[in-house]
Amino acid sequence: xxxxxxxxxxxxxxxxxxxxxxxxxxxxxxxxxxxxxxxxxxxxxxxxxxxxxxxxxxxxxxxxxxxxxxxxxxxxxxxxxxxxxxxxxxxxxxxxxxxxxxxxxxxxxxxxxxxxxxxxxxxxxxxxxxxxxxxxxxxxxxxxxxxxxxxxxxxxxxxxxxxxxxxxxxxxxxxxxxxxxxxxxxxxxxxxxxxxxxxxxxxxxxxxxxxxxxxxxxxxxxxxxxxxxxxxxxxxxxxxxxxxxxxx
Ligand SMILES: [Zn+2]
Ligand SMILES: [Zn+2]
Numbered sequence: 008x009x010x011x012x013x014x015x016x017x018x019x020x021x022x023x024x025x026x027x028x029x030x031x032x033x034x035x036x037x038x039x040x041x042x043x044x045x046x047x048x049x050x051x052x053x054x055x056x057x058x059x060x061x062x063x064x065x066x067x068x069x070x071x072x073x074x075x076x077x078x079x080x081x082x083x084x085x086x087x088x089x090x091x092x093x094x095x096x097x098x099x100x101x102x103x104x105x106x107x108x109x110x111x112x113x114x115x116x117x118x119x120x121x122x123x124x125x126x127x128x129x130x131x132x133x134x135x136x137x138x139x140x141x142x143x144x145x146x147x148x149x150x151x152x153x154x155x156x157x158x159x160x161x162x163x164x165x166x167x168x169x170x171x172x173x174x175x176x177x178x179x180x181x182x183x184x185x186x187x188x189x190x191x192x193x194x195x196x197x198x199x200x201x202x203x204x205x206x207x208x209x210x211x212x213x214x215x216x217x218x219x220x221x222x223x224x225x226x227x228x229x230x231x232x233x234x235x236x237x238x239x240x241x242x243x244x245x246x247x248x249x250x251x252x253x254x255x
Contacts, residue, residue, distance in 0.1 A: 032044065034046070034047050034048035034051055035051075035109060036048075036051040036102075036105055036109070037050070037051055046118075046121060047121060051102070054102040055100075055102050055121075055125070056098045056100030056101075056103050058096070058098050058254065059098040061074065063079055063080035064079060064092060065083040065091070065092055066080060066083050066088060066226075067092075067095050067251070068080050069098065069254070088232070088233045088237075089237045089240040089247060091246055091248055092133070092135065092248055092249070093226060093229075093232070093248075093249040093250075093251055094130055094248060094249070095126075095251040095253060095254040096122045096125035096126040096128075096250075096251070096253065097125060097252065097254075098253060098255075099227075099253040099255035103252075103253050106118045106122070107160075107225060110160050110163065111156065111160050112156075114156055114158050116163055119160070119163040119167045122164050122252040123164055123168040123171060124171070126164075126168060126250050127168070127171050127172060130250070135248055137172050137174070139218050139246075140172075140174055140219070140220055140246075141174065141218055142174065142177040142213065142214060142217050142218075142220070143168060143175065143177065143219075143220045144165075144176075144181050144219050144221050144235075144239065145161035145162040145164070145176065145181075145223075146181070146221065146231060146232065147161075147162075147181055147182055147183040148161075148162075148183060149183050149185065160252075161222045161223050161224050162176070162222075164250075168220075168250070174220065177213050177214065177219075180208055180209060180214055181206055181235055181238065181239065182207050182209055184204070184205055184206065184207055185205070195228055198228055198230040199233065199234070202234045205234060206234055206235050208242035214243060214244045215243035216243060217244055217245060218245050218246040218247075219246070219247050219248075220248055220249075221247055222250045223250075223251050223252070224251070224252040225254075225255060226249065226251040226253070226255065232249045232251075236249070
């Protein structure tokens with residue numbers, strides 16, 4: 008159920024919803040006026056960085072060239088991931104970073120709606136047929152980051168996506184086993200070694216033979232989604248497509 012602003016609470020819910028839709032609201036990013044229930048003003052919506060083109064058709068890493076490029080990057084060719092492709096709502100620029108901070112650090116849930124709606128737009132533009140997919144699986148958080156934020160951003164994005172694309176979020180399947188030591192200083196190979204064995208799949212019957220959307224908030228080196236996809240494949244998942252809020 009939509010949480011109404013304080014000044015509209017106490018009115019009948021339906022009446023308050025109608026009022027909220029016609030009264031101006033406030034943009035979650037700049038504080039400016041918005042139309043009805045929109046979380047962002049038109050300017051901030053336009054400023055969000057669109058997915059980079061061209062990019063690797065497999066892992067969506069941006070290519071520094073122009074034009075229509077269809078070949079996979081060197082990393083995907085030498086070390087193919089277990090997922091088929093990465094669909095991303097946005098590329099990771101300063102405005103998208105602010106949007107993600109609202110979700111990850113200020114634990115607001117409205118940015119997840121913005122990310123979910125943009126993901127649906129990008130899915131519809133892609134060759135991926137949503138109707139062939141059976142489950143949304145969020146990348147799980149470590150206990151430490153979950154207890155710090157009290158939410159798992161990929162799970163919140165999955166919850167917003169689920170009613171739009173009518174695919175259930177499958178919980179208690181992909182689990183985080185513990186903490187991973189800091190990844191940012193490591194090379195790609197060391198990251199992959201560092202993260203190996205971090206995730207496990209329980210209740211594998213929920214993904215066996217299923218086509219799975221693996222959901223993450225930001226994909227940077229692909230080490231995390233590669234490892235999650237590897238475990239899901241081992242558990243019998245059929246096709247895996249990564250849905251990312253942003254691709255760095
Ligand atoms: Zn704004
Ligand atoms: Zn690639």
